[in-house]
Amino acid sequence: MSTTGPRPPEPIPGARLLFSLDPGVVHLNHGSYGAVPIPVQRTQQRLRDEAEANPMRFFARGLVDRIAHARRHIAAFLGADPDGTALVGNVTIGVGIVLQSLRLGPGDEVLCTDHGYGAVALAVDREARRTGAVRRTLTVPLQATDEEIIEIVRSGLRPGRTKLLIVDHLTSSTARLFPATAIVAAARERGVPVLVDAAHAPGMLPIPVGTIGADFWVGNLHKWAYAPRGTAALVVAPQWRQRIEPLAVSWQQEAGFPLRVEWQATLDYTSWLAAPVGVYTLRTLGAERVRTHNAQLAAYGQWVVGQALGVAPADLPNPGGPMVSMRILPLPAGLATTIADATALRERIGDELGVDVAINAWRGRGWLRLSGQVYNRADEYERLAEGLPALLARHV
Numbered sequence: 001m002s003t004t005g006p007r008p009p010e011p012i013p014g015a016r017l018l019f020s021l022d023p024g025v026v027h028l029n030h031g032s033y034g035a036v037p038i039p040v041q042r043t044q045q046r047l048r049d050e051a052e053a054n055p056m057r058f059f060a061r062g063l064v065d066r067i068a069h070a071r072r073h074i075a076a077f078l079g080a081d082p083d084g085t086a087l088v089g090n091v092t093i094g095v096g097i098v099l100q101s102l103r104l105g106p107g108d109e110v111l112c113t114d115h116g117y118g119a120v121a122l123a124v125d126r127e128a129r130r131t132g133a134v135r136r137t138l139t140v141p142l143q144a145t146d147e148e149i150i151e152i153v154r155s156g157l158r159p160g161r162t163k164l165l166i167v168d169h170l171t172s173s174t175a176r177l178f179p180a181t182a183i184v185a186a187a188r189e190r191g192v193p194v195l196v197d198a199a200h201a202p203g204m205l206p207i208p209v210g211t212i213g214a215d216f217w218v219g220n221l222h223k224w225a226y227a228p229r230g231t232a233a234l235v236v237a238p239q240w241r242q243r244i245e246p247l248a249v250s251w252q253q254e255a256g257f258p259l260r261v262e263w264q265a266t267l268d269y270t271s272w273l274a275a276p277v278g279v280y281t282l283r284t285l286g287a288e289r290v291r292t293h294n295a296q297l298a299a300y301g302q303w304v305v306g307q308a309l310g311v312a313p314a315d316l317p318n319p320g321g322p323m324v325s326m327r328i329l330p331l332p333a334g335l336a337t338t339i340a341d342a343t344a345l346r347e348r349i350g351d352e353l354g355v356d357v358a359i360n361a362w363r364g365r366g367w368l369r370l371s372g373q374v375y376n377r378a379d380e381y382e383r384l385a386e387g388l389p390a391l392l393a394r395h396v
């Protein structure tokens, strides 16, 4: 490969061996579902074994305290107030909890951006239908500067009417870092509450949640913090905690926040109990080292695949920060412009090239998203670069 682009990072010794990925598949899409390190998988399995050995003892003696212990550990890792942190299954659930706790009414609006996650927009739409509120969506140019993003959001707020602003810290379809802290400050000046969708932040963005100052923040530990799937944290500012209602009422309803949100009857809570081992694994590898490695590898992947597709370096979208471990590339016009087409193309790349990537349809265009993770190597992106142009030519 040419040496004029970014150079791939040195692999982190031994890191690849921590994962149990199928060696026949190149997994360049950590951002969607993560991958759980073997020590974390083993810990969760031991916890499940414990539950199956004695279900009564596991569920009815001490589980609430063990959940609280995991919650405190995770809150400390996130830099969040432990009393304002509740463990939830995923960001989707956290967003649903916030929306239904707001008690929206006719004439109210929830403000989003067009970089937001599709399922979050659907959740807002359902809440709007239920309550008579509306969703309004701001258009943010892909290459907007932080200042431009802040200004677009600031001028889009309608105090009194905008009951919630939802902003992604790192967007999914566009892998774009938003200046979340400054946006929260701008909204606060105008009295508008903010929910930060930080699905990708834990483990990737080293910004303490407490310094962002959002009314609501929700992030997945099962993406970049190596926790088992089903581990997320919902962080709520003090003035809202009394109002937060779980999606389903269960036995801890009278315990108040956060336990009333966390306790959802007979569930498998082992992902939360094992999550601290994911955080420990990240710390053992060196969180900063992992972040730098992953961001450099994603940048290399974007460049090498961009070269193969003939995308000029100036047209490669910039993620907005050096820590971002996902990068996107525009696909040739007309390809993957709908969710159905994007899904079909993603599956075809997986089947024919043995490479898993994310493909998103955004603003009438198809976008390829690449992640970088410690188990990835430069030659995996090169393999994609080699096979993709011909596959896309056949796909048109």
Ligand SMILES: Cc1ncc(COP(=O)(O)O)c(C=O)c1O
Pocket: 031, 032, 090, 091, 092, 093, 116, 117, 120, 168, 170, 171, 172, 197, 199, 200, 220
């Ligand atoms: C920005 C964003 N929000 C929300 C979600 C939903 O996360 P989950 O599927 O864990 O609920 C994702 C998932 O990738 C995401 O990228």
